[in-house]
Amino acid sequence: MRLSQYLAPTLREEPAEAEIPSHRLMLRAGLMRKVAAGIYTFLPLGTRVIQKVEQIVREEMNRAGALEVRLPIVQPAELWQETGRWEEYGPEMFRLSDRHGRLFALGPTHEEIVTDLVRNTVSSYRQLPVTLYQIQNKYRDEVRPRFGVMRAREFVMKDAYSFDRDEEGMHRSYRAMYEAYERVFRRCGLEFRVVEADSGAIGGSYTHEFMALAESGEAEVVWCPRCGYAADVEKAECAPPAPSAEAMRPLERVATPGVRTIQALVDFLPIDVEHTAKILFYAASYGGGREELVAAVVRGDRMLNEVKLKNALGALQVRMADQEEVSRATGAPFGSAGPVGLKGARLLLDREVAAGRNWAVGANEEDWHLRNANPGRDFPSGPIHDLRLVGAGDPCPRCGAAMESRAGIEVGQVFELGTKYSEALGATYYDEEGRSRPILMGCYGIGVTRTVAAVIEQRHDEAGIVWPVSVAPFEVVVVPVHYADPAQREVADRLYRELGEAGVEVVLDDRDERSGVKFNDADLVGYPYRVTVGPKALARGEVELTRRATRQTESLPVERLVAALRERLAADRAVLSVE
RNA sequence: CGGGAUGUGGCCCAGUUUGGCAGGGCGCCGCGUUCGGGACGCGGAGGUCGCGAGUUCGAAUCUCGCCAUCCCGACCA
Numbered sequence: 001m002r003l004s005q006y007l008a009p010t011l012r013e014e015p016a017e018a019e020i021p022s023h024r025l026m027l028r029a030g031l032m033r034k035v036a037a038g039i040y041t042f043l044p045l046g047t048r049v050i051q052k053v054e055q056i057v058r059e060e061m062n063r064a065g066a067l068e069v070r071l072p073i074v075q076p077a078e079l080w081q082e083t084g085r086w087e088e089y090g091p092e093m094f095r096l097s098d099r100h101g102r103l104f105a106l107g108p109t110h111e112e113i114v115t116d117l118v119r120n121t122v123s124s125y126r127q128l129p130v131t132l133y134q135i136q137n138k139y140r141d142e143v144r145p146r147f148g149v150m151r152a153r154e155f156v157m158k159d160a161y162s163f164d165r166d167e168e169g170m171h172r173s174y175r176a177m178y179e180a181y182e183r184v185f186r187r188c189g190l191e192f193r194v195v196e197a198d199s200g201a202i203g204g205s206y207t208h209e210f211m212a213l214a215e216s217g218e219a220e221v222v223w224c225p226r227c228g229y230a231a232d233v234e235k236a237e238c239a240p241p242a243p244s245a246e247a248m249r250p251l252e253r254v255a256t257p258g259v260r261t262i263q264a265l266v267d268f269l270p271i272d273v274e275h276t277a278k279i280l281f282y283a284a285s286y287g288g289g290r291e292e293l294v295a296a297v298v299r300g301d302r303m304l305n306e307v308k309l310k311n312a313l314g315a316l317q318v319r320m321a322d323q324e325e326v327s328r329a330t331g332a333p334f335g336s337a338g339p340v341g342l343k344g345a346r347l348l349l350d351r352e353v354a355a356g357r358n359w360a361v362g363a364n365e366e367d368w369h370l371r372n373a374n375p376g377r378d379f380p381s382g383p384i385h386d387l388r389l390v391g392a393g394d395p396c397p398r399c400g401a402a403m404e405s406r407a408g409i410e411v412g413q414v415f416e417l418g419t420k421y422s423e424a425l426g427a428t429y430y431d432e433e434g435r436s437r438p439i440l441m442g443c444y445g446i447g448v449t450r451t452v453a454a455v456i457e458q459r460h461d462e463a464g465i466v467w468p469v470s471v472a473p474f475e476v477v478v479v480p481v482h483y484a485d486p487a488q489r490e491v492a493d494r495l496y497r498e499l500g501e502a503g504v505e506v507v508l509d510d511r512d513e514r515s516g517v518k519f520n521d522a523d524l525v526g527y528p529y530r531v532t533v534g535p536k537a538l539a540r541g542e543v544e545l546t547r548r549a550t551r552q553t554e555s556l557p558v559e560r561l562v563a564a565l566r567e568r569l570a571a572d573r574a575v576l577s578v579e
Numbered sequence: 580c581g582g583g584a585u586g587u588g589g590c591c592c593a594g595u596u597u598g599g600c601a602g603g604g605c606g607c608c609g610c611g612u613u614c615g616g617g618a619c620g621c622g623g624a625g626g627u628c629g630c631g632a633g634u635u636c637g638a639a640u641c642u643c644g645c646c647a648u649c650c651c652g653a654c655c656a
Contacts, residue, residue, distance in 0.1 A: 012605060012617060013591045017649055037648065092655075109656065143580080143654050151655085207656090218655090319653080413656070445656075481615050516616035523616090534615055 001474070002496075003509045008045050010521050020216040022456035023148030025465050029525045031473075038145025038153035045525065046452075048473040050156060053448050054135050056187045056470065057158045064180040066131040066160055071113045073137060077103035079112040083424040094139045094153075106139035111421045111443060114161045118439065119427035122163065128429060128439065129169050131177070133160035135448065147216065149449040150409065156448040163422075163439045165429065170440040174206070174416050177444040181210050181412050183578040184446065188455055189468030190411070193221050196231040197413065198307050206416040210446075211408030212454035221408040224396035233405065234307040237386060239395040244357040249372040251340075256369045260336070262300040265360060265369060276300030277359040277373075279337045281326045281345060284315035293321055295337070295345040296387055297353045300360075303389040304350075312348060312385040331364075338362030339379035340370055347380055350387040409454045410447070417441040465526030466549050469572045475505040476565060477527040481515040481534035491543065491558055492533045498562050504569065523548065528572065529565060 008030040017034070018024040026032050031046030042050060058068065077095075080086035086105075094106040107113065114132055122128065138157040145153050162173035178194070185192045190212045197209040209232055211221045223230035231237070259268050266273050282294045294313060298304050310318045331343065338361035339347060353359065358372040375381040392405040419438040422428065428436045452471070459466040469475055476499060480492035496508040507527070509518045515534070522530050532544040537555050545564065546553040556564055 009589085009606095011590060016585085016591070019650070034648090111656095140655090144650095144652095146650080415656075443656085479615095484614085514614055514616085514618060516614095516618085519616045521617085532615080536615075 001507045004511050020147050021460050022453040045473045052471040060180040060184045061133050064176045066133045069132045069134050071110050073107050075105050075107050092140050094141050108140045115421045115425045115427050125431050129164040131162040150453050158446040160444040162442040174442050177414050186578050187470050193230050198235040208414050209410050210412035212411050213406050214409050214457035217407035217409040219408045219410050222403050222405045224403050226401035227399040229396050229398045236390045237397040238390040239397050239400050241352045241355045243355045246357040248374045249358050252371040254369050257367045271360050273301045277353050277361050280304050281321040282318045283321045284313050285317045293345040296348045297339050298350040298388050299352050305389040308387050336362045340373050349384050354384040411451045411454050412446040414444045464524035467526045469528050470576045472528050474507045476529045477507050477522045478531045479509045479518045483510050488533050502562050
């Protein structure tokens with residue numbers, strides 16, 4: 001491809017609307033343009049990168065035995081009503097109606113459609129197992145689209161669904177996808193961790209997330225450097241606290257005028273923060289409009305994990321209760337609540353509070369606190385749950401070593417669904433004895449456009465993107481310093497032609513621009529290699545080969561360039577290889 | 580949905596406080612000079628100042644309403 005005939009509009013200045021590196025660079029390097037919040041047009045360069053990732057995904061899916069299909073984006077409401085998700089999915093689903101007033105959704109995911117397909121086409125155990133996948137746009141009307149394609153409303157996703165006769169088969173299918181995902185992300189050059197995750201609303205039992213480590217990530221990964229335990233912070237546990245050896249001291253009521261926060265309490269008494277406990281009030285909803293006020297007690301310096309709270313309660317949703325709700329139900333002034341004598345809310349203790357002694361807590365009375373409150377003596381000793389958010393430094397639940405934590409981008413997730421959808425939609429098969437059985441399902445997603453963003457987050461510098469060869473839009477750019485010069489033109493044209501013939505993905509920057517413009521664009525777009533054809537080296541019959549990642553340049557004879565470049569590319573591919 | 584900010588040519592921004600000719604840089608078109616890290620000169624095109632009302636002799640600027648975009652939070656298969 002000749003850049004003079006290509007559409008790669010790079011921007012000299014930082015787009016005002018973009019914050020994180022991948023978003024800024026995708027706009028600046030001419031990969032995409034915004035059309036509306038969370039909705040983008042992909043230009044030729046961006047399209048090529050997406051296709052590269054798609055192709056890697058496709059190869060690994062096919063290798064794992066999955067079959068590619070194309071399911072509709074426009075999906076009838078009836079199917080979603082059958083599983084109850086027409087209501088459940090809420091405002092995140094784009095909905096529309098046709099000219100007859102029939103309701104449809106733009107697919108945010110495809111469990112309903114694919115299960116409908118399978119219930120109508122699969123009836124015998126002989127047809128199982130089967131795994132179907134597609135690579136296609138998905139639509140989710142996110143509350144807050146942000147960071148470019150990181151959280152978009154229209155995005156490219158690979159989604160796969162496995163169908164098995166029994167649990168064992170489901171585990172096998174799951175394992176196959178899990179391994180395929182590891183290969184995909186390794187080939188894309190991502191630094192990632194596979195973590196245990198909360199199954200959330202999708203209702204499965206077993207699930208892992210694939211997290212690309214990056215500061216801009218919206219998720220947090222906690223892992224143990226010793227034994228390898230790794231989990232999404234929403235799910236992460238830590239080793240249970242040892243029961244306190246302290247003797248219970250007598251309960252003491254202390255005047256604490258104006259003290260409303262844990263920090264103020266620590267400073268005022270004074271007391272160490274490890275002996276303070278706080279109450280967090282939540283409104284838990286269980287469906288059918290049933291709501292309940294919940295009081296969760298955790299150590300003063302801990303954060304509550306809302307996902308754990310939700311799971312402990314078996315609630316559909318929890319939200320922090322507001323001041324007014326709390327004082328109405330408990331009669332306790334906000335900021336002075338404590339577990340001793342608390343009324344009007346369901347009390348839950350974090351393990352750490354249950355195991356501890358002599359807590360400083362609110363007295364349920366303005367300007368008063370209690371010291372040496374003890375579970376079992378002064379307030380109920382249960383129910384006990386693991387409610388706290390764990391983080392860096394907490395002991396590993398498996399081996400006790402101090403864990404580490406980093407932000408991550410969720411680029412993929414694998415789920416075992418069991419029979420949730422097959423039962424709702426009546427997807428069954430007949431076994432060898434002619435008995436009808438529900439099909440066991442799994443579902444597996446990769447955010448393709450998000451993966452592109454994750455690669456950029458991990459691989460960029462102040463000048464631009466630093467693509468790994470596997471997903472770069474082109475592998476090499478040939479830059480004649482001054483294309484109008486006949487000698488340079490002749491060599492540049494020849495190298496461009498020979499590289500193309502050798503199967504290298506190459507662009508020729510034949511634009512009538514100054515060399516500085518072309519060099520800067522080459523760095524911005526991030527082609528892994530640049531071949532510079534300039535008068536200095538050319539006088540010796542040489543050209544320069546520069547590696548984008550290191551900026552290292554070597555000069556070599558024109559006739560050796562093609563072979564040398566093929567060698568370098570082969571070596572780079574070997575690094576990303578999964579063989 | 581709560582909080583904050585911003586909307587002026589394709590891009591980045593000034594002008595709004597104190598109402599008075601719609602500006603600069605980049606990019607774009609033409610000519611010339613230049614040519615190893617975002618050149619220079621000359622000439623040129625391009626704007627309902629987010630939209631709608633209102634105040635005023637006069638509104639990018641003041642008032643009211645709406646919309647869009649971005650950030651933080653809540654939310655998130």
